[in-house]
Amino acid sequence: xxxxxxxxxxxxxxxxxxxxxxxxxxxxxxxxxxxxxxxxxxxxxxxxxxxxxxxxxxxxxxxxxxxxxxxxxxxxxxxxxxxxxxxxxxxxxxxxxxxxxxxxxxxxxxxxxxxxxxxxxxxxxxxxxxxxxxxxxxxxxxxxxxxxxxxxxxxxxxxxxxxxxxxxxxxxxxxxxxxxxxxxxxxxxxxxxxxxxxxxxxxxxxxxxxxxxxxxxxxxxxxxxxxxxxxxxxxxxxxxxxxxxxxxxxxxxxxxxxxxxxxxxxxxxxxxxxxxxxxxxxxxxxxxxxxxxxxxxxxxxxxxxxxxxxxxxxxxxxxxxxxxxxxxxxxxxxxxxxxxxxxx
Amino acid sequence: xxxxxxxxxxxxxxxxxxxxxxxxxxxxxxxxxxxxxxxxxxxxxxxxxxxxxxxxxxxxxxxxxxxxxxxxxxxxxxxxxxxxxxxxxxxxxxxxxxxxxxxxxxxxxxxxxxxxxxxxxxxxxxxxxxxxxxxxxxxxxxxxxxxxxxxxxxxxxxxxxxxxxxxxxxxxxxxxxxxxxxxxxxxxxxxxxxxxxxxxxxxxxxxxxxxxxxxxxxxxxxxxxxxxxxxxxxxxxxxxxxxxxxxxxxxxxxxxxxxxxxxxxxxxxxxxxxxxxxxxxxxxxxxxxxxxxxxxxxxxxxxxxxxxxxxxxxxxxxxxxxxxxxxxxxxxxxxxxxxxxxxx
DNA sequence: GCAGTTACAGTAACCGCTTACATAAGGATT
DNA sequence: AATCCTTATGTAAGCGGTTACTGTAACTGC
Numbered sequence: 001x002x003x004x005x006x007x008x009x010x011x012x013x014x015x016x017x018x019x020x021x022x023x024x025x026x027x028x029x030x031x032x033x034x035x036x037x038x039x040x041x042x043x044x045x046x047x048x049x050x051x052x053x054x055x056x057x058x059x060x061x062x063x064x065x066x067x068x069x070x071x072x073x074x075x076x077x078x079x080x081x082x083x084x085x086x087x088x089x090x091x092x093x094x095x096x097x098x099x100x101x102x103x104x105x106x107x108x109x110x111x112x113x114x115x116x117x118x119x120x121x122x123x124x125x126x127x128x129x130x131x132x133x134x135x136x137x138x139x140x141x142x143x144x145x146x147x148x149x150x151x152x153x154x155x156x157x158x159x160x161x162x163x164x165x166x167x168x169x170x171x172x173x174x175x176x177x178x179x180x181x182x183x184x185x186x187x188x189x190x191x192x193x194x195x196x197x198x199x200x201x202x203x204x205x206x207x208x209x210x211x212x213x214x215x216x217x218x219x220x221x222x223x224x225x226x227x228x229x230x231x232x233x234x235x236x237x238x239x240x241x242x243x244x245x246x247x248x249x250x251x252x253x254x255x256x257x258x259x260x261x262x263x264x265x266x267x268x269x270x271x272x273x274x275x276x277x278x279x280x281x282x283x284x285x286x287x288x289x290x291x292x293x294x295x296x297x298x299x300x301x302x303x304x305x306x307x308x309x310x311x312x313x314x315x316x317x318x319x320x321x322x323x324x325x326x327x328x329x330x331x332x333x334x335x336x337x338x339x340x341x342x343x344x
Numbered sequence: 345x346x347x348x349x350x351x352x353x354x355x356x357x358x359x360x361x362x363x364x365x366x367x368x369x370x371x372x373x374x375x376x377x378x379x380x381x382x383x384x385x386x387x388x389x390x391x392x393x394x395x396x397x398x399x400x401x402x403x404x405x406x407x408x409x410x411x412x413x414x415x416x417x418x419x420x421x422x423x424x425x426x427x428x429x430x431x432x433x434x435x436x437x438x439x440x441x442x443x444x445x446x447x448x449x450x451x452x453x454x455x456x457x458x459x460x461x462x463x464x465x466x467x468x469x470x471x472x473x474x475x476x477x478x479x480x481x482x483x484x485x486x487x488x489x490x491x492x493x494x495x496x497x498x499x500x501x502x503x504x505x506x507x508x509x510x511x512x513x514x515x516x517x518x519x520x521x522x523x524x525x526x527x528x529x530x531x532x533x534x535x536x537x538x539x540x541x542x543x544x545x546x547x548x549x550x551x552x553x554x555x556x557x558x559x560x561x562x563x564x565x566x567x568x569x570x571x572x573x574x575x576x577x578x579x580x581x582x583x584x585x586x587x588x589x590x591x592x593x594x595x596x597x598x599x600x601x602x603x604x605x606x607x608x609x610x611x612x613x614x615x616x617x618x619x620x621x622x623x624x625x626x627x628x629x630x631x632x633x634x635x636x637x638x639x640x641x642x643x644x645x646x647x648x649x650x651x652x653x654x655x656x657x658x659x660x661x662x663x664x665x666x667x668x669x670x671x672x673x674x675x676x677x678x679x680x681x682x683x684x685x686x687x688x
Numbered sequence: 689g690c691a692g693t694t695a696c697a698g699t700a701a702c703c704g705c706t707t708a709c710a711t712a713a714g715g716a717t718t
Numbered sequence: 719a720a721t722c723c724t725t726a727t728g729t730a731a732g733c734g735g736t737t738a739c740t741g742t743a744a745c746t747g748c
Binding site: 689691693694699700702703704705707711712714717 | 719722738
């Protein structure tokens, strides 16, 4: 048997061009000078032969994969569109590939880590896309990664890019309290380990405290940052007889706000007259919900771009600062009770 | 120099377990029997050593990458969330990885095909994610792929999964004409080579023809299936003085409908009283736009799942039928002028 | 005119797996 | 008892690149 494969390899182009494979490799990678004459011949031969370097062979020999991985806990929120868009833009600009994987805590034993040191050159870890322990292990091995919408546990120093949550949430809730006179504000929180959700809870509580409103845990609902779950949860809440009174709901993200609006509407409440609703993220549909949603604008695509650029900084051994947190702003629309659209 | 690498390889586990690398490999891949005793020892050693197979080495030796690629033209539409979700679910269930890449027609020369035969075992090609010529080349080489929201050119036989466009669009437009008396219906189309958009145009024109309404090309606007572009285009259309009269707009997708609603609202038109609006896709936010959007429900996540499963069928040499087209249905809400929500 | 660079190119040893081929031992078959 | 399977395992040749070493000319500067 001569060649198992029918694909054209670097040997084919070397032979055809009358040079050695080393020269071909150097030319392809532009990491050593090659005479103009040879370069031209190689260009011609490679295109004649339709030569495409074999990625795996390259990876194996060079010990770099030219792919970066994105680890998510799920793919259920419109939020991920700007996120993916930002990431993909810089990844492809760098000539890398992007692997996206969701992490299911229960499927760990089934197979070796789907993405990690051997499959990717670096990882973008979104929120609760990996438990602290795995984070620590990866980090200990010096594997390049940056956290997105999550800060590292105190013992680890991993670059991160997040968004300002606490202050802006406090302002948003105080707006509800001070401008619109709301006092019984439901917080439709996100997943239990979702860091944004936790910071938003801090901001929520601090606003209550600053305004002498007792925190009532009956007003905490978990919508998992998912439209349908938020709907279900609020629907149950409204229908279960015990009728906890409330006059506003702060949903930790815009996607869940859709579910909240639907549930409220279904039970005959008017927004914002009966119950005000405010969200977080300012997803593209927010201005056109019914009513237009007052929410916090988070620069999701920028977060994504910056995080990805920082990952490449690390890969290229450029200096890279620790934690960056991007500013947010409130966009007032009608769902809080305001009449005119404005920013704060 | 002994070992360039510091990572643990199959040789390490073989030595430690007192067997050959072949045995380790066979056990890992479950493709040959291994005695219970050896299996147990290997389990222990592999976990002690934290052994993770090196993906590239595997790919190189086995000539399969265990990754499938998704080729998109862009990542600007909320539509992609259910799409990605459906794909990722089946890809990860199969133990494969997913590479997502956007295709920029102008960057082709910069580097070898970012994803293709050498990087992936198969491709999912969304819509206009690749030109016919490349499609033909790939197909000629027998590379596994399936088309999503696109049918192959007549000369090629590539499996595809799409959605029923023409009939449902015709019905939707006829509803506007016959129930709501609309006669001057703007069609906010998508990208020029976007197949769905083209079929929807066919449906649109056939509805007009069937109702003795002359097609007016001044009523064709290109919103690129993007929220912001649709807004811009309609905004210009409304502001440019020549004031083409119209009484409804059919946006080829829900995302663009948001831009349309915003532009209409900005110029003081009421929806649906002055101008009716209908969309396509039934994205999650559609029921809560202002007003709730009448649209066509497309089973996007199912499309994604089925397409991915068919790709795996091909990889596994199972029979796989040609073109599947999934049914769609109209969801009547208020933006068309109807009062009560219903399906058709 | 000669040692020291510099520019360009070749040889061959890996990178970490998979797998064809070979081997050995213990039945089952006849 | 000789032959044939079957099961479990080992040996070693790749898979298609990269790159550490070398080697050769041509080019410097003095």
